[in-house]
Amino acid sequence: MTSTSPKTAPQPTAPPHTTPAWEDLVTAALLGTERRMPPVPLRSVRSPAAALLDAAAVSTVRRRAALRPALAGERPAPAPADPRPPLPAAARHRLSLLLADRGGTGDGSRRGAAPDLTELLPQWLTAAQEYGYRAPGALLPALLDAARARTDLRPAALALAGPRALWLARLNDDWAFALRGTTGPAAVPGTEDPEGVRRLWEEGLFAERVTLLTALRRRDPAAGLALLGTTWATERAEDRLMFLDALREGLSAADEPFLEQALSDRSRNVRATAAELLSALPGSALAARMAERAHAHVGLGRTSGPVITVEAPQECDAGMQRDGVAPKPPSGRGQGAWWLSQLLEAAPLDAWRDRFDGRTPAEIIALPVADNWRTELHDAWCRAAVRQRDADWARALLGAPATADRATEVAPPGSSRDLAKLLSVLPEDERALWVAEFIAAHGLSDAFRMLGVCAVPWAEPLGRSVVDALDIARDAGSYPWSFSGVMGLAERCLDPAAADRLDMLTAVTDEPEGASPGSGGYWSEAFQRLVGTLRLRATMHAELTGPADTADGTGNGTGAAAPAAS
Template sequence: MSLWQDVITTALVGTERRTLTLTPATNPLGQLLSQLNPTNPEATLLSAAGAISLYHRAGQRAISDNQPLPQPCLPDDKPPCSPRAAQYLKLMLQKERVKLLPEWLTAAATAGYRVPDYCLPELLEVGRTSPPLRPAILPVLGQRGRWLAAHNPDWNYVGDEDIEQTWTRGSLDARKLLLHHLRREHPTSARERLVAVWQQESSDGRIALVDTLQIGLNLEDEPFLEMALDDRRQEVRRQAAHLLAQLPESALCQRMQQRIQSAITFRRKRNRLHLDFILPDYNEQEITRDGIDSKQPPQLLGNKAWIILQIVAATPLSLWSELQEESPAEWIKAAKRSEWDHSLVEGWAVAAMGQQNTEWAEVILPFSSTFKGYLIPQNKLIAGLINVLSPEQRDSFLLNLFPSSKVPFDSTHPAFTLLTHCHSPWSAELTGIVLDGVRRYLAKTDNPYDWSLSTGLKEFAYFMSPEIVPELSTRFNNIVPERSALASYWTEVIDEVLAVLNLRYEMGREI
């Protein structure tokens, strides 16, 4: 029996029933054990157990790895951001002000900086759990970030700087990000790469990669997308139809146009346009191939209304002025006079977003509260329509919702709902008008607990213009009146808004 087994057996049986027999002092361990006091069996047992355990651990050889050391990282050609800018990044990586991370990443990439080395593991982990942030993360990783990601399978969304290496050996996530990048720089060559591997791709790969054609979408993509309409996966077919619907000159849009022309009827009453639809008997296989679902209408929407909505959403908006010389505003009025108002208005909204039609987007946005989200969720549809407008158009459109600079601003204001979906930078003028309106609201209201407004303001702070920060101390210092019913609730809200604005201002200056 080994010495350790003897200790275990004695401990299990008990020192009163069994005596621990120690080996003669023939080695250093034996010499140590021989010094134990045999008159105290319990102490001897415990001391022996501790000594033997320590002896075995101290005598083990260190584990060795025979794998060759990795190649060292190449020197970085990009400079790291400043220590203060890195502090802001560290703050966000620690889940403080994390909503500012996209703004920090974009600003750093624009300035040509990379992330400091000690922030790389946390930032790469953020990319693993937040795929939408990956395109913004890649430009600031530098050589060290790519080198580090190559040694962790969890970060395989980061491809090699060698395009061919990434395209042939990279993970699906890395190849998708590569196509995103190539579509911005060389849309034709990116599509040709996709066409070359399409037949060999898995179904999940085809679903992921076809979506990249959204970037730089153009009429040259049509032949490939028409072919994808016959794919065996429904998700691929739907995405291909969605993309083709954004190309007014595509054959799919022309087919939709013909369906509208054959179904719509007009009449005028008191010089006002009235319209209706008489749907012909469609070939089920043909309309299904074009992405029209004729069997599963959403709840509270009839089958005919559902088909009309889908066809209108994929029809070129130019058709309507060709059918009748009416402005988009008049068409919406005509839709409101019909039984198909929800199908038409929401279909036009989806078409305006997909076709990037600013004229229709501006006219439809005031009706956004009526959207039901049948094809696209309401919040995404409203945000998409706002993004159709250029920064100047968007600013002008939103400012026009403030006809008077003396009107209080709360959650019932016509601009409030649209601003909650405007996730693009605000102008300094719009920021000032909103904050002035909030101050007027707080000064006059008898019901200060507008929960929607307080929540919205905290979100607005991430998009308001930080250019107004230098004048905050004088212009908005007393935005909360000295009234007990207001001060305890609104001071915290306004302080949060000003804190975010100040942080964004300082962060922007530092980067």
């Protein structure tokens, strides 16, 4: 590559900072660097031959990668520190296993006896969040991938990932959902940072603004309302609707003047939402207007005894429409019944005591209703109890679950009432006991949605009632996948301490006459899976209380993970 008889000092054939052509590099190599200066900038510490070899190496890599040469971009700023404690070593290993198996193990029918790890991941994330841990840096890419694939994981996954999730999301478009969401109320500025609140409210993305307003309403409802008022008149109708819905957090009588003004909004949906919020405030002026209208159509009459009389409204006037009554009924619904149901939903439930001579909610519900209005009337009162969070009325409308004829009485044919929502009004312990008695009396067929509103882990009476009902189904010889939804809930919601007591159900039993073929073996697998899942859940919780993993997968316990490609 060099010549032994230099003549004159060679000159560079290419200006600095340009990319030499491969042919020019080859020519310089063939002629020798003393006869042909390599078309690359030289540094005093390197010889022309070394510079030529370096340029050839770089060019070779670029050619193989099929990339155009370009100047190096700026390095990303370091990830923000996350001061939360690292996961214990065993819990960190468990998370890596759950993330590795997030693709699922079952095929939707016969799942075998192994626990379903895909359903354990959300439980693990929730438990870890309660301890205030941070996610290991090395597992952040897999955690964000899991949250991208399953929206139900996102709140807990982003909370565990913390500020480093946002840092990574800015480097990888696949995780952009993290930028649209939030890692919790702590991720937005509070009233102690008014300038930060103002800037985010005026310049932030819509999702960030909704998150900010919701967080402020939780901390200081008055501050949140004042912030909304600063831009309300200039917001788009669809944005006003979402912002108004955020006022459910911390809703109080102090919000009434603002909501009364919103009743005159140019958007029908905004007006309807404002009316709904006002009707949830029994002391509001709108609630009083609705009570006056409802009482004009529902009263106490007497024939051979007291009876509730109902007369449907004959018109939906402008005042009713301003207060949120929709004039056009759904298909198949009579106008009068539709208008009356809306009046009943919005009227304060406490006012019915005076209307019915001081009777309690249970006594009012027990009264006969004239002209087949009973289902319509009780359904509307159910929706009012949910909206006003009135436990006394919810309790009266639910009745006694174990009574023989209550299965049809609590939700008669043609009823639109939602028993699960009605149950959500009751205190947790009472709710679990009611559902347990309902299952004991009527089985599992109508209880799935009721189980979904019960606190986790299930209280002991509820857990025992569910297991007993599953055992009865096994003895009847039906297939376990007929109860797959309830079995899945049991795996997630039963107290792990019940595992030892359930061991006896894992044995294969003799199939009764007329049973589905092979049902005994299938039930054995189902109960083995249930017991195995409960024990694994107990192990997971124990691992979260172990010694911290000081390495944390980042080298120093506080560093950030490098950005990943997917």
